[in-house]
Each structure stands twice: as structure tokens, then as C-alpha cells.
Amino acid sequence: MKKIDRRKFLKVTGVAAGTAALASACAPKKVKNTGENGEMEYRINTNNGDKVSLLGYGCMRWKMIKDADGKEIIDQESVNELVDYAIEHGVNYFDTSPVYLQGQSETATGIALARHPRESYFLATKLSNFGIYTKEQSLKMYYDSFKELHTDYFDYYLLHSIGRGGDHAFNERYVDNGILDFLLEERKAGRIRNLGFSFHGNQENFDYLLGLHEKYHWDFIQIEMNYIDWRHADGVRNVNAEYLYEKIAALDIPIIIMEPLLGGRLASLPDNIADKLKEREPQKSLASWAFRFVGSYPKVLCILSGMTYRSDLEDNVDTFTNFKPLTGEEKDFLEHMAIMYSQYPIVNCTNCKYCMPCPWGIDIPGIFKHYNTCINEGIFAGSRDESDYARNKRKYLTSYNKAIPTVRQADHCIFCRKCLPACPQSINIPRELKRIDDYIEKLKQDTL
Amino acid sequence: MLKKARIVSATIFFILITLLFLDHTGTLKAYVGWMAKIQFLPAVLAANTGVVIALILVTLIFGRIYCSVVCPMGVLQDIIFAGKRKAVKKARMQQSYSKEKKVLRYGVLILFIILMVAGVNSVAILIAPYSAYGRIVSSISHPVMPVAAIAAVTLVVIVALALHGGRTWCNTICPVGTILGFFSRFAIFRIMIDTSKCVKCHYCEKRCKASCIDIENQKIDASRCVNCFDCIDNCKLNGLKYGFAYRSKEKTNEEHKKSTPDKGRRAFLVGSVILAGTVTARAQEKHLDGGLAEVLPKTEPERDERITPPGSRSHKEFYSKCTACQLCITQCPNHVLKPSTDLKHLMQPVMSYTDGYCRPECTVCSDVCPAGAILPITREEKTVTKIGLAKVNPELCISCAHCAVRCPAHAIRMVKGIPAVNESKCIGCGQCENLCPVRPISAIAVSGYKVHKTEE
Numbered sequence: 009m010k011k012i013d014r015r016k017f018l019k020v021t022g023v024a025a026g027t028a029a030l031a032s033a034c035a036p037k038k039v040k041n042t043g044e045n046g047e048m049e050y051r052i053n054t055n056n057g058d059k060v061s062l063l064g065y066g067c068m069r070w071k072m073i074k075d076a077d078g079k080e081i082i083d084q085e086s087v088n089e090l091v092d093y094a095i096e097h098g099v100n101y102f103d104t105s106p107v108y109l110q111g112q113s114e115t116a117t118g119i120a121l122a123r124h125p126r127e128s129y130f131l132a133t134k135l136s137n138f139g140i141y142t143k144e145q146s147l148k149m150y151y152d153s154f155k156e157l158h159t160d161y162f163d164y165y166l167l168h169s170i171g172r173g174g175d176h177a178f179n180e181r182y183v184d185n186g187i188l189d190f191l192l193e194e195r196k197a198g199r200i201r202n203l204g205f206s207f208h209g210n211q212e213n214f215d216y217l218l219g220l221h222e223k224y225h226w227d228f229i230q231i232e233m234n235y236i237d238w239r240h241a242d243g244v245r246n247v248n249a250e251y252l253y254e255k256i257a258a259l260d261i262p263i264i265i266m267e268p269l270l271g272g273r274l275a276s277l278p279d280n281i282a283d284k285l286k287e288r289e290p291q292k293s294l295a296s297w298a299f300r301f302v303g304s305y306p307k308v309l310c311i312l313s314g315m316t317y318r319s320d321l322e323d324n325v326d327t328f329t330n331f332k333p334l335t336g337e338e339k340d341f342l343e344h345m346a347i348m349y350s351q352y353p354i355v356n357c358t359n360c361k362y363c364m365p366c367p368w369g370i371d372i373p374g375i376f377k378h379y380n381t382c383i384n385e386g387i388f389a390g391s392r393d394e395s396d397y398a399r400n401k402r403k404y405l406t407s408y409n410k411a412i413p414t415v416r417q418a419d420h421c422i423f424c425r426k427c428l429p430a431c432p433q434s435i436n437i438p439r440e441l442k443r444i445d446d447y448i449e450k451l452k453q454d455t456l
Numbered sequence: 457m458l459k460k461a462r463i464v465s466a467t468i469f470f471i472l473i474t475l476l477f478l479d480h481t482g483t484l485k486a487y488v489g490w491m492a493k494i495q496f497l498p499a500v501l502a503a504n505t506g507v508v509i510a511l512i513l514v515t516l517i518f519g520r521i522y523c524s525v526v527c528p529m530g531v532l533q534d535i536i537f538a539g540k541r542k543a544v545k546k547a548r549m550q551q552s553y554s555k556e557k558k559v560l561r562y563g564v565l566i567l568f569i570i571l572m573v574a575g576v577n578s579v580a581i582l583i584a585p586y587s588a589y590g591r592i593v594s595s596i597s598h599p600v601m602p603v604a605a606i607a608a609v610t611l612v613v614i615v616a617l618a619l620h621g622g623r624t625w626c627n628t629i630c631p632v633g634t635i636l637g638f639f640s641r642f643a644i645f646r647i648m649i650d651t652s653k654c655v656k657c658h659y660c661e662k663r664c665k666a667s668c669i670d671i672e673n674q675k676i677d678a679s680r681c682v683n684c685f686d687c688i689d690n691c692k693l694n695g696l697k698y699g700f701a702y703r704s705k706e707k708t709n710e711e712h713k714k715s716t717p718d719k720g721r722r723a724f725l726v727g728s729v730i731l732a733g734t735v736t737a738r739a740q741e742k743h744l745d746g747g748l749a750e751v752l753p754k755t756e757p758e759r760d761e762r763i764t765p766p767g768s769r770s771h772k773e774f775y776s777k778c779t780a781c782q783l784c785i786t787q788c789p790n791h792v793l794k795p796s797t798d799l800k801h802l803m804q805p806v807m808s809y810t811d812g813y814c815r816p817e818c819t820v821c822s823d824v825c826p827a828g829a830i831l832p833i834t835r836e837e838k839t840v841t842k843i844g845l846a847k848v849n850p851e852l853c854i855s856c857a858h859c860a861v862r863c864p865a866h867a868i869r870m871v872k873g874i875p876a877v878n879e880s881k882c883i884g885c886g887q888c889e890n891l892c893p894v895r896p897i898s899a900i901a902v903s904g905y906k907v908h909k910t911e912e
Binding site: 364365366367368369371406414415416419420422423424452453454 | 862
């Protein structure tokens with residue numbers, strides 16, 4: 009395998025970036041890159057001088073289509089088109105995983121990226137050894153990623169979704185089987201340029217992992233951050249992003265952001281919140297607010313967005329070109345919106361589909377998405393006495409049957425609880441399904 | 457003027473009844489449901505005496521307005537015939553008077569009644585006009601075998617007959633046409649030829665879709681005239697008029713003698729008598745796909761007895777009255793009612809829980825049934841009407857307890873890890889069977905009761 013040292017890498021990425029990095033302090037620093045379509049916002053990884061676009065491509069949400077046999081496959085043509093557009097407009101960070109999209113993400117992403125010079129982008133993938141922790145399986149996953157992504161080094165490599173289950177789970181997945189030691193060696197060898205982890209869990213879990221920094225030296229940490237999670241995580245199973253950010257920033261570890269839109273939920277808000285955002289910026293998308301919020305924090309190196317459609321990508325490129333951080337007043341405004349948002353009985357699902365496939369065929373994220381969408385659109389009845397009860401009932405039930413085939417609806421959940429450990433948001437999925445089904449039963453029987 | 461009024465009202469009836477069959481949201485039935493309930497044959501079977509008497513009175517007074525306005529099958533033939541006339545110029549003047557085929561008409565009617573009385577409804581209902589039309593329309597939106605095949609054959613026959621001679625079907629085969637024709641023979645108001653104005657040009661005769669104008673003898677066969685009023689509009693000499701028929705005696709007495717009122721009346725009365733039978737059913741399967749875990753479509757389990765919907769009271773009553781018009785099947789929001797493929801009950805609905813279950817709040821089939829095969833039932837009555845009993849197959853059961861959790865009657869409890877059904881509580885709604893995670897054959901399945909049990 010090809011060995012790349014930092015110096016060589018700096019040469020490739022450009023002298024300007026390099027000098028900027030050397031001159032800078034430890035924190036990531038803003039650098040502007042003048043492209044033909046305006047200026048994409050870049051941040052410098054102060055550890056090694058990587059000049060990373062603030063907008064990163066999350067490869068978990070590529071468009072799926074059905075092949076001739078009815079099997080769901082990634083629409084490679086659209087992936088190629090999106091990747092080309094992204095690179096052309098300055099996006100240079102791509103984040104995937106061996107388990108995304110029924111295991112197809114790395115393949116599709118690899119095909120699209122292989123059409124571009126390897127040094128023109130940063131590649132991130134993960135050791136997603138969920139369920140099976142053996143060293144053999146983990147190693148196989150690691151080596152397969154090289155093949156799928158047509159590379160001999162990873163710029164950023166993550167221990168995928170750790171935190172929940174505390175030290176026990178961490179040791180089981182990465183320490184006891186010796187895989188973390190192996191990865192540290194790989195970092196030394198240069199095949200992993202940056203080693204870090206993505207975090208889901210509570211404060212205790214986080215403190216434990218951050219405490220391991222001295223031992224392992226995390227090159228970066230990927231956290232969930234957005235204007236809801238900033239101060240309104242539930243505090244029991246999740247922890248406020250403000251806490252995470254401050255802690256990591258204090259250690260000068262570069263931060264990569266996931267779920268800036270909560271799986272698209274912050275791009276389609278309840279009407280009265282959406283109205284308030286539009287009042288201020290009628291021409292700007294709801295999503296742009298969420299991105300600007302996260303991007304306003306200087307130690308954020310890169311913000312991942314899983315852009316399925318060209319329009320999403322264009323809008324995001326627009327947001328990150330000539331990037332405008334939020335003012336203090338605007339941050340306060342969003343905090344106010346976050347308080348409003350937390351009043352809604354929305355299910356905290358980001359549509360990552362880790363819970364799928366449900367062995368009983370239930371479309372868990374589909375049901376949550378439909379429920380959340382209905383709440384956003386005000387298609388929700390509090391009681392039978394409301395004047396628009398009949399209308400809301402009809403709309404809810406009709407759209408439910410349209411969105412979810414009968415055999416995949418919530419009433420088929422038998423509480424086997426197999427989905428529970430899979431959810432990074434720690435949603436009590438069976439209980440939430442039951443909550444939604446109870447609501448549906450009440451609507452159907454007019455007993456609300 | 458009369459023709460215009462006929463066309464306008466027929467169009468309204470035709471469109472709304474057609475939409476009723478196509479509307480799977482169930483919204484139209486509240487407004488248009490009555491149009492199905494005033495259909496003659498269903499009303500007879502429903503023992504809906506008010507409607508039957510009203511329809512007969514209307515016919516006795518005004519003639520067969522029913523056939524030109526209310527009956528969708530009649531209107532369909534008018535549309536086909538009108539289309540042919542529009543398309544082929546020659547066809548405009550192709551009709552001619554033909555003698556009434558009494559033997560055929562009454563023969564078919566008698567055979568129809570015998571079959572209904574003998575409980576061989578599945579054959580008899582093939583020529584029931586409203587139901588045949590219902591099968592055609594429902595097959596357009598949801599083609600299901602064997603209904604679709606039979607509907608297709610029916611449609612071909614109807615189109616062929618309509619193209620050939622307008623209302624041939626109505627005046628030779630249709631049992632309702634024959635019954636109403638019997639009454640319209642004596643209609644108080646009818647179309648008559650003004651012999652002082654008529655020059656026997658045959659124009660009206662050649663354009664009469666019922667072939668009932670005998671211009672040589674200047675007579676109109678009121679038993680076959682469906683009151684389309686075309687002839688009145690067509691005659692430039694105002695040689696025809698619609699009016700009181702008993703003013704001058706010489707015009708009306710002949711038919712009086714010819715007719716066989718006793719036979720017809722008897723036949724009609726027998727027609728409203730009821731009988732039926734039973735057997736098992738099989739429903740169709742549905743295919744699902746997607747990147748989610750595969751969900752096998754459920755297959756119909758062995759049932760000791762078929763299940764009929766709440767409100768039908770017993771298999772006997774249900775199957776003797778149902779004309780297989782498919783209205784309940786198209787309207788069932790839970791996809792429980794399906795056309796039977798069994799020969800004895802061909803196309804008549806039977807319940808299956810493979811694609812859904814009989815929801816506690818739903819009374820749609822009992823609301824729409826025009827034939828009284830499913831009598832109106834309230835939600836409250838429904839919750840205490842036992843239409844069948846669930847039975848567990850312990851060999852298939854995975855002990856998930858989902859059936860016990862879901863049962864709306866609280867009839868299922870887990871005993872040593874296996875669900876046990878309390879027969880005194882189970883109402884046979886099928887929620888347990890439909891939601892059972894075991895596929896393709898559920899570990900719990902409902903068998904119907906021949907006679908529904910109701911609590912005091």
C-alpha cells in the first residue's frame with residue numbers, strides 16, 4: 009500500500025493552504041477558496057493542514073431505485089452526477105460506511121469518486137462492526153473498504169457510533185478483539201491519516217471516551233449538532249451538543265458534524281416555525297438556517313449533509329458559498345425556535361434506517377416520517393371536539409395508507425424489541441410505534 | 457323537451473352510480489348511496505316494499521321511465537347506440553318494428569325466478585341488470601377473477617346487442633325490463649300516435665331503439681317503450697305525443713286482452729321469495745415488494761365455514777338476497793369482502809382476513825347493500841354480533857401474544873404460552889388473524905358461523 013506522509017499531502021493540497029495552516033493557531037481556521045462559482049467555505053484541520061470544505065457529503069442517503077427484480081439499488085447515475093457537481097463546486101469531503109444503504113453506499117460512492125483524482129477529495133469511512141465484533145470480521149470490513157473505495161489510504165477513519173453502552177460496549181467492539189491497536193498501527197503506517205469516532209450516547213458515555221484521548225489521541229470527533237440538539241437533547245439518552253462542542257473544542261480536536269438537519273427534519277418544519285424563518289429570510293431555505301447555525305461555530309471542520317437530490321445539493325452549495333455565520337441575535341432567535349419545536353410530539357427519528365430491516369417487515373422510519381410530516385403540516389387532532397377534526401382525521405389516515413402499505417404499518421409491531429439497540433437516537437421504537445398506532449386507532453374509532 | 461329532461465336526468469344518474477362504484481374513499485356513498493337502493497331487483501330482494509311499490513306506481517303512471525333514467529345498464533346501452541348513430545350515418549335509420557317476443561321474455565323471467573327461488577342465485581344474477589353493470593364498473597378499477605371475466609363477457613354481449621338493435625336486451629332478456637314492461641303495458645301516460653297527423657313516413661319507427669313502433673298499424677307497444685321520447689322530438693309533423701292514454705277507448709283495449717297478467721304477477725311475487733345455500737371460498741393474493749424485509753402475502757387458511765359480514769344474519773339469508781352487484785366489495789375500506797370464486801356463490805361476497813380485518817367502527821357494507829343481503833347494523837350492535845370464531849394452530853404459533861394484545865373483544869388470553877380463545881367473547885372480526893406475524897398462513901384463523909350469534 010502506498011504510504012502518504014503529511015508533507016507530501018500538503019504539497020498536493022496546495023501551498024496556500026499549507027502556509028495558512030502553519031501560520032494558524034490550533035483551531036480550524038477559515039480560508040476562502042475562489043472558484044468559478046463563488047467561494048466555498050473551507051476550514052483548515054490544524055493538525056495536518058487539510059483544507060476541508062465546510063460542506064461535506066454524507067453518503068448515507070443516495071437515491072434508491074428498484075432494479076428489474078424489484079430489489080432496491082442505488083441510482084448510480086444520480087450519484088455520479090451529484091458527486092461531479094459537488095466536487096466542481098468545491099465540496100471535498102465524502103463520508104460513507106460499509107453498512108449504509110444496505111451495504112451499497114461504499115460501492116456506489118467509490119465508483120463515483122474513482123472518476124476524480126484521489127488527491128482532489130478527502131475520504132472518510134468507518135468500522136461499522138455492529139453486532140459482530142470478531143477481529144476477523146472487523147478486519148475484513150476494514151480491508152473491503154479499500155477495495156470498494158478504490159484507494160490505499162483513508163483520510164478520516166471512524167469507530168462507528170460509539171458511546172451507547174459505555175465502556176463495556178466500547179471494549180467489546182474495539183479493545184478486547186485488538187482491533188483498536190491494529191488501527192493505531194495503521195495510522196502510524198499512514199493508511200489512516202486521521203483516526204476518530206462518531207458519538208451517540210449520554211454525557212457519561214462521552215466523558216469516558218474523551219478521557220481516552222490521552223491514550224489514543226483522537227484526531228477528530230464526529231458529533232450530532234444542530235440548533236435543536238444544542239440545548240434540547242433529552243439529557244437522559246443524549247447529551248446537549250453545546251456540552252460536546254465545548255468539551256472537544258477545549259482539547260483542540262477538530263469536530264465533524266452529523267445530523268445538522270436531524271435527517272431532514274429541520275428542512276421541513278412545522279408551519280408556524282417555518283413562517284418565522286421565512287419572515288426573516290424569504291428567499292433562503294429552512295435548511296440554510298440549520299447549516300448556518302452549525303457553521304457559525306469556528307472549531308467545526310466539516311458539516312455532513314446527506315443530499316439525495318440535486319436541488320438539495322445546489323441549495324447547500326449556495327449556503328456554503330460566501331458563507332454567512334449567524335449573528336448573536338440570530339442564534340438567540342433559533343434557540344427560541346428550538347424551544348417552540350420541542351413542544352411538538354415529534355418522533356426524534358433521523359431516518360438513518362439503522363433499525364431496518366425490521367424482521368416483521370414494518371417500515372419503521374416511514375411510519376415516523378409520516379407522523380412527523382403530519383405534525384409539521386398541522387394534520388393532527390388533539391380531540392374530537394376540534395372544528396377541523398374530521399378533515400385532519402381523513403387527511404392523516406389517507407396519507408398514512410398511501411405512504412405505508414397496510415402490511416408494514418405500526419399495528420404489526422409485536423414488541424420483539426430487536427430494533428432497540430440499533431437506534432443511534434435511542435428511540436424506544438416499539439413504544440413510539442404503539443403511541444402512533446394508539447393515535448390511529450382513536451382516529452379510526454372516533455374515541456379521541 | 458321531454459327528451460332533454462330524460463337525457464339530463466339519465467346522465468346524472470349514470471355518472472353518479474358509476475362514480476359510486478369507482479369511489480374507493482367511501483365519501484360518495486353518503487350522497488349517492490340511495491341511487492343503488494332504488495334499483496329494482498335489489499329492492500325486491502331487500503323486501504324494500506316502499507321502493508318496489510313506488511317504482512311500480514311510477515311505471516303504471518308514466519311508463520318505463522326507470523329503464524331510461526335509473527337503470528345504469530339501460531343508459532349504457534343508450535350510450536352505445538347513440539355512439540353508433542353518431543359514428544355511422546347509415547345506422548341512424550336502421551331500426552324497424554319487430555313483434556314482441558313474449559315467449560322469450562316471459563320464459564327468461566320465469567327461469568330467472570325459478571333459479572332465484574331454487575337458490576341458484578349465482579346463475580340467475582348473471583342477467584340482473586344493475587348488478588351486471590356494477591360488476592363491469594368495479595372490474596374497471598379493480599379487476600378480480602372471476603368477476604372481471606364474467607363482466608367482460610357481459611359487456612361484450614351488451615355492446616353487441618346494443619349495436620345490433622338498441623334495447624334488445626331490455627326487451628327480451630332483462631328480468632326487470634320484463635316485469636316493468638308488464639306494468640307499463642297499462643301505463644296511464646304513454647307515447648301515442650296521433651293518427652290525424654301521422655303520414656306513416658316510418659321515420660320514428662326506423663329510429664326507435666326499442667323497435668316498438670308499429671307504424672303500419674299506427675300502434676306503439678307500451679310494454680317495450682322505455683320512454684326515451686326520441687320519437688316525439690324526431691317527428692316533424694308532431695305526429696306523436698306523450699299523454700293520458702285512456703281518453704279514447706279504441707286505442708287501448710287490444711293489449712289488455714293479449715296480456716297474461718296473472719302469470720306475470722305471480723312470477724313477480726315469487727321473485728321476492730328467498731332461499732340460498734353455503735360453501736367455502738378462496739380470495740386473491742397481493743404482491744408486495746421493496747427493500748424492506750420481505751413480507752409474504754397471507755394465504756387463505758382452511759375455514760370450517762365461510763364468514764359473512766355483520767348484518768347478514770345468516771348464510772341462508774345473505775346468499776338468497778345478494779345479487780353480486782359488487783358494491784359492498786368496492787366500498788369495503790378494509791379489503792375484507794371479496795367476490796367468491798365458488799360456483800354456488802359465484803361473485804357473491806365472502807369475507808377474508810388475508811388483507812385486512814373487519815374494523816369495529818366500520819358498517820359500510822351494511823350501509824350500502826341495496827338488496828338487504830346485509831341489513832343495516834350499528835357499531836354497537838356489531839360489537840356484540842358474533843360472525844365467527846378464531847381458532848389457534850399451536851404448531852404455527854410463535855407465542856408472541858400479539859393476537860391477545862390486539863383482540864378488541866378481549867377474547868384471547870395466553871395460556872402456557874399459547875393463545876386461548878374464549879368462544880363466548882370472540883366476535884370473529886379477524887384482527888388476530890390479519891395481524892398474526894406468522895406468514896403465509898396465520899397461526900390463528902377465523903371460521904364463520906352459519907347463523908350469526910347475537911347477545912340479548
